Amino acid sequence: MKETQAYIERVKRVNRDSQRLELAVDRSLSSLLAGQALLVRRIEKDYESEHWDPYLRELWFPVEVQTSNIVVVEQPAKAQFVPGQLLSIIGPVGRPFRFRRKLRNILLIAYQTTPAALLMMLPSLLTKQVSITMILMGTARQYDTNHLPEELEIVRADDNMTWPDMVMTLGWADQVFAIVGQGSELHYFGEIMKLIRQRRNDVPANYIFGVMQRPLPCGVGACHACILKLRGEQKLQCVDGPAFDLTTLRLN
Ligand code: FES
Numbered sequence: 474m475k476e477t478q479a480y481i482e483r484v485k486r487v488n489r490d491s492q493r494l495e496l497a498v499d500r501s502l503s504s505l506l507a508g509q510a511l512l513v514r515r516i517e518k519d520y521e522s523e524h525w526d527p528y529l530r531e532l533w534f535p536v537e538v539q540t541s542n543i544v545v546v547e548q549p550a551k552a553q554f555v556p557g558q559l560l561s562i563i564g565p566v567g568r569p570f571r572f573r574r575k576l577r578n579i580l581l582i583a584y585q586t587t588p589a590a591l592l593m594m595l596p597s598l599l600t601k602q603v604s605i606t607m608i609l610m611g612t613a614r615q616y617d618t619n620h621l622p623e624e625l626e627i628v629r630a631d632d633n634m635t636w637p638d639m640v641m642t643l644g645w646a647d648q649v650f651a652i653v654g655q656g657s658e659l660h661y662f663g664e665i666m667k668l669i670r671q672r673r674n675d676v677p678a679n680y681i682f683g684v685m686q687r688p689l690p691c692g693v694g695a696c697h698a699c700i701l702k703l704r705g706e707q708k709l710q711c712v713d714g715p716a717f718d719l720t721t722l723r724l725n
Contacts, residue, residue: 474564474693475501478516481558482543486550488617491587493536494554496544498562503541506569507594508684508716510534511544512692514561530563532689534590547589566692567715570594570682573648578604580646583613584634584661585654590686590715592621594650599624606642610634612654634664640672649681650716658685663724682716 477499485493502511512530537545548554572579572594579598581591588607598605599622609616610630618627630636643649649669653661662683669676689711690698699710702723708714 474566476561476563477501479544479560479562481554481556481560484554484556487547487620488550490550490615490617491547491589491620492550492552492554494546494548495539496546496560496562498542498544500542502544502562502564503538505535505538505544505565505593507597508570509565509567510590510686510715511546511562511564512566512689516559516561518559529688529690530561530692532566532686534593534686536589536592537596538593547587547592549587563692566689566711568713570650570684570716572598573679576601576603576647578606578645578647580642580649581605581607582649582651582665583607583609583616583653584651584665585611585657586613586652586686587616588613588652590652590684591650595622595625606646608636608642634668643669643673646680648679650684651681651719652684652686655686655688658683658687659722659724662719662722666719666724676720678720679718681719683719683722685710685715685717 479496479498481494482497483495487493511533513533514530533546535544536547539545581588606626608628608630614629628636651665687710690696692711694709694712701708701710703721
């Protein structure tokens with residue numbers, strides 16, 4: 474992990490609610506993998522000499538690494554970004570997602586948030602012919618998916634957070650990655666686990682992972698603000714995450 478400078482090369486609207494930013498970044502970030510994030514601050518030209526500060530940056534999960542120095546992120550359309558904007562980036566932050574060796578079917582769940590932090594895994598999984606179903610629940614149901622790969626199966630849950638063939642989908646999935654809205658992560662993950670436990674007798678270890686996207690004050694394991702309680706141990710989101718086995722995380 475290191476600090477580098479980048480700039481927004483292009484801003485592209487991809488649908489009604491989302492825009493994608495192409496960031497011209499240092500080559501060291503071209504090896505980013507799905508699950509790893511960037512800590513980003515918008516800066517001015519004299520930033521390095523006058524305003525350097527490692528803290529309170531935005532956490533951005535890339536959706537694509539295009540070439541050796543272009544990384545793409547997805548942001549809400551209402552956020553204001555302009556080409557040429559300079560950025561200070563600390564990254565990569567966190568560990569890549571770990572997939573099962575024999576992965577055939579994967580279930581992605583977005584609840585009260587956009588699924589953006591899960592999108593970077595799509596191209597490599599589709600190349601390996603993994604079947605992917607994405608469930609959108611709560612406010613995530615409003616997320617416009619027209620720009621996503623057509624091989625993806627998209628299901629919008631009903632008001633009770635259920636969908637047709639739910640038991641079958643949960644049995645079909647070899648692995649599940651869930652992402653939830655910020656501010657009440659442990660509560661939302663708790664709701665998802667309750668739903669799954671009502672429909673699966675057994676929820677094995679390494680089956681369902683919650684992807685944490687809480688703000689990271691330092692991102693390097695120094696402040697311990699991102700500590701999480703797991704059964705029998707404590708872990709740091711910035712160093713050990715962002716994905717945690719939901720059968721071990723202490724949920725609300
Ligand atoms: S953000 Fe400071 S230790 Fe994780």
